Amino acid sequence: MKKSLFTVFTFAKINTRRFFRDGVAIFFTIIFPLIFLFVFGGIYGNKTGGVSFNIAVINQSNSSFAQQFVSNLESNPIFKRKASVTTLTDAEDKMSRAELDAAIVLPSDFGNVAKGSPYPTGQVQIVYTQNNQQSASALNSILQAQVQAINVKLVKTITPFTITMQQFNKNSLSSFDYAFAGLLGFSIIGMGIFGPVNVFPELKKMGILRRLSTTPLRVWQYFLATMIGQVAIGAISLTIMFIAAFTVFNLKVVGNWFELIIYLLVSIIMILGIGLALGGWAKNERQVAPLSNIVVFPMMFLSGTFFPRFLMPQWVQGISSFLPLTPVIDGIRLIANEGKHFADILPQIGLVGLWLVVIYFIAFRVFRWE
Amino acid sequence: MAIIEVHNLKKSYDGKMAVDGVSFSINKGEVFGILGPNGAGKTTTLEMMETLRPIDSGTVKIAGIDVAQDPQKIKYLIGVQPQSPAFQDKTKLTEVIEMFAAAYGEKVDVMAFLRDVGLEEQANNYVEDLSGGQKQRLSITTALVHGPDVFFLDEPTTGLDPQARRHLWDLIEKVRDRGISVVMTTHYMDEAEILCDRIAIMDNGKIIAIDTPKNLIKQLLKRGFKKSLHVEQANLDDVFIDLTGKVLRDTR
Numbered sequence: 001m002k003k004s005l006f007t008v009f010t011f012a013k014i015n016t017r018r019f020f021r022d023g024v025a026i027f028f029t030i031i032f033p034l035i036f037l038f039v040f041g042g043i044y045g046n047k048t049g050g051v052s053f054n055i056a057v058i059n060q061s062n063s064s065f066a067q068q069f070v071s072n073l074e075s076n077p078i079f080k081r082k083a084s085v086t087t088l089t090d091a092e093d094k095m096s097r098a099e100l101d102a103a104i105v106l107p108s109d110f111g112n113v114a115k116g117s118p119y120p121t122g123q124v125q126i127v128y129t130q131n132n133q134q135s136a137s138a139l140n141s142i143l144q145a146q147v148q149a150i151n152v153k154l155v156k157t158i159t160p161f162t163i164t165m166q167q168f169n170k171n172s173l174s175s176f177d178y179a180f181a182g183l184l185g186f187s188i189i190g191m192g193i194f195g196p197v198n199v200f201p202e203l204k205k206m207g208i209l210r211r212l213s214t215t216p217l218r219v220w221q222y223f224l225a226t227m228i229g230q231v232a233i234g235a236i237s238l239t240i241m242f243i244a245a246f247t248v249f250n251l252k253v254v255g256n257w258f259e260l261i262i263y264l265l266v267s268i269i270m271i272l273g274i275g276l277a278l279g280g281w282a283k284n285e286r287q288v289a290p291l292s293n294i295v296v297f298p299m300m301f302l303s304g305t306f307f308p309r310f311l312m313p314q315w316v317q318g319i320s321s322f323l324p325l326t327p328v329i330d331g332i333r334l335i336a337n338e339g340k341h342f343a344d345i346l347p348q349i350g351l352v353g354l355w356l357v358v359i360y361f362i363a364f365r366v367f368r369w370e
Numbered sequence: 371m372a373i374i375e376v377h378n379l380k381k382s383y384d385g386k387m388a389v390d391g392v393s394f395s396i397n398k399g400e401v402f403g404i405l406g407p408n409g410a411g412k413t414t415t416l417e418m419m420e421t422l423r424p425i426d427s428g429t430v431k432i433a434g435i436d437v438a439q440d441p442q443k444i445k446y447l448i449g450v451q452p453q454s455p456a457f458q459d460k461t462k463l464t465e466v467i468e469m470f471a472a473a474y475g476e477k478v479d480v481m482a483f484l485r486d487v488g489l490e491e492q493a494n495n496y497v498e499d500l501s502g503g504q505k506q507r508l509s510i511t512t513a514l515v516h517g518p519d520v521f522f523l524d525e526p527t528t529g530l531d532p533q534a535r536r537h538l539w540d541l542i543e544k545v546r547d548r549g550i551s552v553v554m555t556t557h558y559m560d561e562a563e564i565l566c567d568r569i570a571i572m573d574n575g576k577i578i579a580i581d582t583p584k585n586l587i588k589q590l591l592k593r594g595f596k597k598s599l600h601v602e603q604a605n606l607d608d609v610f611i612d613l614t615g616k617v618l619r620d621t622r
Contacts (some may be wrong), residue, residue: 003475004475006472006475006477007472007473007474007475010468010469010472011469011473014465014468014469017465018458018460018461021460022460024460050411130475137381203458206456207452207454207456208457208458210422211450211451211452211456212453212473213422213444213452214420214421214422214448215445215470215474216445216446216474216475217471217473238543264497
């Protein structure tokens with residue numbers, strides 16, 4: 001047994017050293033996921049101010065009240081007014097192209113003081129398209145509140161019930177925090193699958209694995225050596241991603257670090273099994289390329305790496321929840337972002353464990369030395 | 371004393387007999403050559419002995435151990451030099467030796483093995499910087515790293531220049547002098563004549579002659595063979611062509 005493990009560690013050591021001499025491999029396993037991290041970090045990281053609406057304000061009234069109302073809207077950071085849009089037809093045109101969320105129309109009698117009335121009156125119109133119902137109703141409540149405030153100033157009323165809002169900012173998660181788990185999943189799949197898939201068929205073509213098969217080296221020793229190397233490389237790659245996420249994008253991890261690291265390591269090993277199975281089975285690159293795409297792409301798009309799964313149709317969610325990468329990303333998210341412990345994520349752990357057994361069973365069965 | 375005993379060995383691919391009932395034995399410490407045209411079954415025979423191909427029927431025993439029964443044990447007894455040796459790139463020569471020794475669970479004096487084949491100066495180079503002949507030599511030393519009893523070489527000098535070939539012959543003789551039995555295939559008759567203690571000539575999956583090169587030439591001359599230009603001399607080339615015919619074989 002001691003001799004067997006000496007074999008494993010020697011292979012792991014030399015193959016890992018080899019990896020760090022290979023610029024292309026380093027680029028694809030370490031730099032490439034980092035680029036994605038910065039791209040997605042840039043997309044998600046900047047939305048710190050929350051929501052805003054692109055609106056057009058069409059003021060058809062000449063009253064000073066209307067003018068004041070408009071300048072009030074403009075000073076509100078929630079509204080981004082497109083000043084160039086002055087007519088309703090123009091606004092409708094822009095709305096249909098989704099350049100505007102809604103148009104706010106102040107009719108010509110807006111803010112006029114009727115005879116015998118002590119205060120001005122008027123009706124604000126919100127014009128929106130079918131696609132913008134949500135923005136419109138949000139706009140409606142915002143404007144409602146503003147109008148209410150004006151009303152209170154003009155007419156003394158008693159308000160027995162009121163609502164106040166308070167923002168709760170402590171420990172809340174940014175959208176980047178959520179996206180980060182998906183980026184980790186992307187990195188794990190990149191190195192775990194494309195690593196062996198690129199390397200093994202080439203070694204077979206050159207007869208290198210065949211030569212090894214004339215030595216007493218066993219398949220499990222070769223797999224274990226690859227696994228150790230991969231975990232080491234994966235640890236480095238993910239550590240760099242974590243450092244970048246902490247320093248540049250203010251990543252917050254609320255969960256237990258020990259549990260997170262164990263979960264990441266097991267996930268790396270499980271996903272690596274897919275690469276070992278594909279690369280171990282294929283005789284050459286031509287055989288493995290289409291198959292690995294069939295396996296990788298559904299996971300890349302359906303497991304929640306780049307797009308949240310809750311946005312997908314119900315039936316897609318149902319299927320994708322069983323893909324090997326889905327419990328990996330969900331588990332990371334639950335531990336890192338929601339502070340869950342192993343006991344809380346047993347479904348994810350169970351699924352990862354099940355895939356681990358199934359994948360390695362297949363990998364050992366289909367492995368060929370040539 | 372025989373170290374290898376092959377008895378009625380058979381292998382067929384798609385109904386065609388690649389190796390058709392081959393029997394021979396190889397003595398300890400001798401260089402045994404398997405000769406034959408392309409597609410004669412040399413490499414298949416060799417690969418069955420090396421545990422690389424499943425055996426259809428018949429037996430191969432090395433040091434009394436049945437290859438089909440206990441391939442794992444056999445792997446400790448044999449060293450294999452493939453037809454075209456290749457190594458993972460970005461790997462140093464020292465690391466190649468270290469890895470092959472580790473495959474047998476052993477740690478060896480890496481430099482001693484490199485010195486054996488005259489590669490100590492390249493010790494820290496990457497394998498992709500080696501010439502064809504240097505790769506052959508590295509491959510030989512990796513095959514001997516665990517001290518095998520039998521050393522298999524499949525067409526070791528194909529594609530090498532005359533100098534590299536002669537260097538390799540010296541190496542193979544050095545291996546033989548250490549008491550290791552050598553089994554090799556080759557297309558070159560001069561190589562077989564110089565290196566091999568005994569040779570087997572194969573054609574269509576069968577062994578059609580087996581003896582020392584000297585005896586085979588003698589037998590040919592006895593049959594009344596005469597060279598057209600040089601009156602009385604014949605060499606192994608003549609034996610080979612006489613036995614297997616002149617038709618060009620392109621199949622593998």
